[in-house]
Amino acid sequence: MADLDDIRDGKEYGIGVAQKADGFFLKGSANLDWGMKDRLSRIFNPQTGKAVMLAFDHGFLMGPTSGVERIDLSIVPLIEYADCLMCTRGILRALVPPTSRKPVCLRADAGTTILTEMNDNVVLDPVDAVRLNAAAIAVMVAVGDPETEALTIANLYGAVDSGQEYGLPVMGVTAVGKDMARDARYFGLAARVCAENGANIVKTYYTEGFEKVVACCPVPIVIAGGKKLPELEALELAHNAIQCGAAGVDMGRNVFQSESPVAMIRAVGAVVHQGMKPKDAFQLFNDLKNT
Numbered sequence: 001m002a003d004l005d006d007i008r009d010g011k012e013y014g015i016g017v018a019q020k021a022d023g024f025f026l027k028g029s030a031n032l033d034w035g036m037k038d039r040l041s042r043i044f045n046p047q048t049g050k051a052v053m054l055a056f057d058h059g060f061l062m063g064p065t066s067g068v069e070r071i072d073l074s075i076v077p078l079i080e081y082a083d084c085l086m087c088t089r090g091i092l093r094a095l096v097p098p099t100s101r102k103p104v105c106l107r108a109d110a111g112t113t114i115l116t117e118m119n120d121n122v123v124l125d126p127v128d129a130v131r132l133n134a135a136a137i138a139v140m141v142a143v144g145d146p147e148t149e150a151l152t153i154a155n156l157y158g159a160v161d162s163g164q165e166y167g168l169p170v171m172g173v174t175a176v177g178k179d180m181a182r183d184a185r186y187f188g189l190a191a192r193v194c195a196e197n198g199a200n201i202v203k204t205y206y207t208e209g210f211e212k213v214v215a216c217c218p219v220p221i222v223i224a225g226g227k228k229l230p231e232l233e234a235l236e237l238a239h240n241a242i243q244c245g246a247a248g249v250d251m252g253r254n255v256f257q258s259e260s261p262v263a264m265i266r267a268v269g270a271v272v273h274q275g276m277k278p279k280d281a282f283q284l285f286n287d288l289k290n291t
């Protein structure tokens, strides 16, 4: 056990100094095997180094929440505008056309719903992920939750072992517990713990001081959108995260609960891949909404 009475806040973040990539476009991924790099290159665009992932795995936790009641009607029309799809195997098999030809980041854990506290998770057999031609698997990690922290870190660890065996990148999804401070210190800790335990991608939340969270995480970070915001604010969130060094977004509600989901995912794409300013992206959203 480390001396917990002398945990000093980090100071040397090297903000503005890019981590060396050594011949591969994604940070921390240069030493991975070919299959891993191929899968990561299907998720992240090698030209921009970024990805717009469309998350619609919410049903595994929340049931048929607003926007995912009928995935065939609400989500399928958005697929062509996403770089990667994030969903569960049930929805993938039932509703996502295999002809979509989009990489899938498969939600690989289960065992928690909104009716209970965070609880024990079961992790998908990686063979099923391979069978589904997943480009990555996603596993939740509840850093700071006394009941489930150790178990979810062990889940991530096991998923990384399987991922190495099958060439499947693993995305560590940082959970936000009810009592945890949602600040750069917490997200910096959670993201780093995921990376230290072998995650190839980390999904977390944008916060003030996010450049430090990104700088200290040696693998690409994507941000969740979180609760539905007005469109301009959601575009600002995406823009700020990209400016701080995020490699993309894995957004759900701010896309599929938008008044115009197609316009919104296209505007988010312009922010992520072209660095479009939020006001211009909002203009783009309004123009597309009215076409």
Ligand code: 5RP
Residues within 6 Å of the ligand: 055, 056, 057, 058, 086, 140, 173, 224, 225, 226, 227, 250, 251, 252, 253, 254
């Ligand atoms: C939950 C998830 C969701 O996919 C994630 O929260 C993204 O969706 P949203 O942008 O709606 O927050 O990983 O653990």
